[in-house]
Amino acid sequence: MALRDTKRQINRPIRHWWTFRGQAIAEQWLDLLPRVLTEPATLNGCVVADPPGAAEVIGLRQVSRRFDGMAGVEALSLSIAAGEFFSLLGPSGCGKTTTLRLIAGFERPQSGSVLLQGHDLTDAPPHRRPVNLVFQNYALFPHLSVWDNVAFGPRSQRLAEAEIRQRVGQTLEVVRLSELARRRPHQLSGGQQQRVALARALVNAPAALLLDEPLAALDPDLRRTMRSELKRIQREVGITFLLVTHDREEALSLSDRLAVLHQGRLEQVGSPRQLYDRPRSAVVATFLGAANLLPEGNGGGMRLLRPERLRLSATPPEAGERGLRARVRELAFQGATVEVRLCSDNDLSLIAIDTTAGLPDHLRVGQELWCRWDPADSHLLETPSP
Amino acid sequence: MWLLGLYVLPLLGLVPLSLSEPLSRFGLDTVFTGRVANYSEVLQAYGPILLRSFSFAAIATAVGLVLAYPLAFAIRFRGGRWQPLLIGLVVLPSLSSFLVRAIAWTSLLGDNGPVLGLVESLGLTDGLNGLGVLRDGRLLNTPTAVIIGLTNTLLPFLVLPLVVAMQRIDPRLLEAAADLHAGPLRRFIRVVWPLSLPGLGAGLLLSLIPAAGDVVNPRFLGGPNDRMIANAIDNLLLVQLQAPRAAALTLVLTALITVAVGLQLRGRGLEELPLP
Numbered sequence: 001m002a003l004r005d006t007k008r009q010i011n012r013p014i015r016h017w018w019t020f021r022g023q024a025i026a027e028q029w030l031d032l033l034p035r036v037l038t039e040p041a042t043l044n045g046c047v048v049a050d051p052p053g054a055a056e057v058i059g060l061r062q063v064s065r066r067f068d069g070m071a072g073v074e075a076l077s078l079s080i081a082a083g084e085f086f087s088l089l090g091p092s093g094c095g096k097t098t099t100l101r102l103i104a105g106f107e108r109p110q111s112g113s114v115l116l117q118g119h120d121l122t123d124a125p126p127h128r129r130p131v132n133l134v135f136q137n138y139a140l141f142p143h144l145s146v147w148d149n150v151a152f153g154p155r156s157q158r159l160a161e162a163e164i165r166q167r168v169g170q171t172l173e174v175v176r177l178s179e180l181a182r183r184r185p186h187q188l189s190g191g192q193q194q195r196v197a198l199a200r201a202l203v204n205a206p207a208a209l210l211l212d213e214p215l216a217a218l219d220p221d222l223r224r225t226m227r228s229e230l231k232r233i234q235r236e237v238g239i240t241f242l243l244v245t246h247d248r249e250e251a252l253s254l255s256d257r258l259a260v261l262h263q264g265r266l267e268q269v270g271s272p273r274q275l276y277d278r279p280r281s282a283v284v285a286t287f288l289g290a291a292n293l294l295p296e297g298n299g300g301g302m303r304l305l306r307p308e309r310l311r312l313s314a315t316p317p318e319a320g321e322r323g324l325r326a327r328v329r330e331l332a333f334q335g336a337t338v339e340v341r342l343c344s345d346n347d348l349s350l351i352a353i354d355t356t357a358g359l360p361d362h363l364r365v366g367q368e369l370w371c372r373w374d375p376a377d378s379h380l381l382e383t384p385s386p
Numbered sequence: 387m388w389l390l391g392l393y394v395l396p397l398l399g400l401v402p403l404s405l406s407e408p409l410s411r412f413g414l415d416t417v418f419t420g421r422v423a424n425y426s427e428v429l430q431a432y433g434p435i436l437l438r439s440f441s442f443a444a445i446a447t448a449v450g451l452v453l454a455y456p457l458a459f460a461i462r463f464r465g466g467r468w469q470p471l472l473i474g475l476v477v478l479p480s481l482s483s484f485l486v487r488a489i490a491w492t493s494l495l496g497d498n499g500p501v502l503g504l505v506e507s508l509g510l511t512d513g514l515n516g517l518g519v520l521r522d523g524r525l526l527n528t529p530t531a532v533i534i535g536l537t538n539t540l541l542p543f544l545v546l547p548l549v550v551a552m553q554r555i556d557p558r559l560l561e562a563a564a565d566l567h568a569g570p571l572r573r574f575i576r577v578v579w580p581l582s583l584p585g586l587g588a589g590l591l592l593s594l595i596p597a598a599g600d601v602v603n604p605r606f607l608g609g610p611n612d613r614m615i616a617n618a619i620d621n622l623l624l625v626q627l628q629a630p631r632a633a634a635l636t637l638v639l640t641a642l643i644t645v646a647v648g649l650q651l652r653g654r655g656l657e658e659l660p661l662p
Contacts, residue, residue: 065424089441125564127566133561133562135559135562141562141577152576200562204566
């Protein structure tokens, strides 16, 4: 305690000089967090049955939730650690939103258990869970100002008025909305509404922030801006983020770890790099990016070759390289890169992506050339067919 | 426009009548004498009844609201695909005549009726007597009976606008409130209540006015001391044959209601009310 006090005193003058005010706020939150999580009053009656576990914030154990003819999840197990930016990636209908709603408490699993900070909260109602959700369409309260929207959670938890004011003020600063505190949601742009939704959840200092396709409703430019905003905010507050998305770029660029869901089942969990370079299945391979899947042997095995690993040249492969003779079918200029679709002599469809600078000159549709690659750049899939 | 023709013109026609005097004690013929005293006389004579009318209507509306809010909430958020059917069930009683319903209540609330039987078997008779809800262990011919009848009459007019207003509340707002640590009661007070206020306004308009002017319930369910203002007008006109005073009383009632409506509509038009 004494150590922390000294640390804060040292940090205090810096706050006035640095524009990186998030640091101070993150620190305050880190101070707040243990209090929120240990004081029953601020926990708003959270069911506390088991001793808290180590660093696991969200744990799903063999969770199943089935609907009549709707997407559900099947025997899903997941463990998300404190401070992680974790993404659930999958096509629509894969069960990722259901997973989020199971964690938030809007759905109850038919079997399995949901652990939050080591406590079994499978049957706890949403308002007794130490997590907060950013809704896909934001679900802001239309009758309340930005300030009152953000203050909704702290007021529900009956915090002292002074603390509510302080927390709301700070959170609005983190999302850079302090000037708009008096506005109503309908007077805000989509990006601003998004920030309010974020602030409204963050102000509660949740153990984990759940985000349901938070950027889907924004136009592409704004989406890119908000993406880096999300990363910045997560860094500043240090809270676990669980992001649900169908946008692979979003998941790859933001996450520390991500999981690919397919038809209600977990396909693979790992770092973005792992999943992109060494996917276990064709589903993961194709969902994370353009992929060339080359047949391997006669047992139905498959080898993944990312398009950017393929080199196009007029000369045949050198020693240690592999190669295929192919004909250019389609050229798509994309600015920094060119996407080339080819058809090999043995009737395989191939995609190559290269920087504009790296391609042989005079590339034309119908041209015959060599596709070459280093075998070390390819990856053999464990479970070949989806 | 048609409101002007159908509502305002007949009322204007009442103005000269309300300033007249009857020609004889046995007919409805009157002569215009500009007698303003009609007003002070009816106000003096019927002030208490006027007050009683509005308090009965207010109590019935309050009881109705306590019933209507959970009902409307359940229909909107828990009704699912049964929603149209449930709304139909709410409206169904209104399709039968006021008269028939009031008479049905007389047998339900009568001395040998099921309601008193239930009260008795629960041993509540003495307690309710003490509270003034029952009079000498009887329910019929008490204010309570009138209010029960009124509540029954006005319930659909409260429920329907509330359901319509709640249709405009995104159910995700309730989820968001729950996610932000609000329990069921807080979700209602902070989200459903403020967002249903337009429906509440419309419901109050639609229920308070007919309730204050109701004739049937007090006559069939109430005792001689539970008469309401419409009974008084009825009596003045058809029994005492005092058409000018009846007209004066009608205009007073109308003025009071208009003021109430005006307060309700202050700052917004009828169009904004979510009338079903």
